[in-house]
Amino acid sequence: MGSVKVYGPVMSTAVSRVLACLLEKEVPFHLVPVSLAKAHHKSPDFLNLQPFGQVPAFQDGDVTLFESRAICRYICDKFVGQGNQSLMGPEGGGAAGRAAVDQWVEAEAQSFNPPSTALVFQLVFAPKMRLKQDPNATRDAEGRLRKVLDVYERHLGGSRFLAGEEFSLADLCHLPNAHYLLAETDRGQQLLWSRRNVARWWEEISGRPSWAKVVEMRRNAAA
Numbered sequence: 001m002g003s004v005k006v007y008g009p010v011m012s013t014a015v016s017r018v019l020a021c022l023l024e025k026e027v028p029f030h031l032v033p034v035s036l037a038k039a040h041h042k043s044p045d046f047l048n049l050q051p052f053g054q055v056p057a058f059q060d061g062d063v064t065l066f067e068s069r070a071i072c073r074y075i076c077d078k079f080v081g082q083g084n085q086s087l088m089g090p091e092g093g094g095a096a097g098r099a100a101v102d103q104w105v106e107a108e109a110q111s112f113n114p115p116s117t118a119l120v121f122q123l124v125f126a127p128k129m130r131l132k133q134d135p136n137a138t139r140d141a142e143g144r145l146r147k148v149l150d151v152y153e154r155h156l157g158g159s160r161f162l163a164g165e166e167f168s169l170a171d172l173c174h175l176p177n178a179h180y181l182l183a184e185t186d187r188g189q190q191l192l193w194s195r196r197n198v199a200r201w202w203e204e205i206s207g208r209p210s211w212a213k214v215v216e217m218r219r220n221a222a223a
């Protein structure tokens with residue numbers, strides 16, 4: 001059986017979410033380069049894999065998938081017996097354990113991701129792409145993210161991780177955007193470090209070897 005394939009650049013937040021999950025699950029993978037600069041993600045061949053023309057796309061034998069969080073859930077289900085076995089909830093946690101993880105994966109996708117993506121775009125990618133930054137969009141995204149992080153701060157005051165006492169897919173899904181905010185922006189640092197419980201949570205989840213490996217892959221790709 002060949003290793004699974006992930007299509008897209010490691011610098012993409014959605015691609016690195018999938019890579020972190022594969023590393024947690026100890027699933028060997030092959031990263032297939034897709035140049036966004038050359039619009040390879042809009043080519044007919046790529047659209048057969050990802051009909052919206054975005055990265056990542058994913059293949060495991062006959063199975064082709066898109067949407068990073070759905071891909072992560074598939075990886076957890078397919079490779080259930082290996083690597084980290086509590087990504088989809090603690091052992092014996094049943095439907096409630098899985099729902100707690102799903103609830104915070106959804107919170108990431110619906111509440112954390114939109115403002116943090118907008119902020120990362122304005123503060124990190126716009127300057128790299130020599131695009132004009134939009135102060136109104138930055139202010140709006142920051143305001144929305146602040147409100148979301150206030151909810152996280154309260155929740156994490158009574159819970160080690162988002163879905164309970166174990167690191168799960170819910171925490172993992174936050175790593176890519178939070179990493180960009182912290183590693184590359186002063187504003188992101190202020191937003192995260194000023195909240196004691198969020199800061200404690202971030203220190204713990206970003207220290208995982210799986211994420212360190214993704215960061216190393218990004219460094220090598222940028223070199």
Ligand SMILES: N[C@@H](CCC(=O)N[C@@H](CS)C(=O)NCC(=O)O)C(=O)O
Pocket residue numbers: 012013014015036041053054055056066067068069
């Ligand atoms: N919801 C999608 C989002 C994918 C996405 O936004 N990918 C970005 C890179 S992080 C992309 O392909 N951007 C190029 C484009 O939209 O043309 C997922 O999680 O997989």
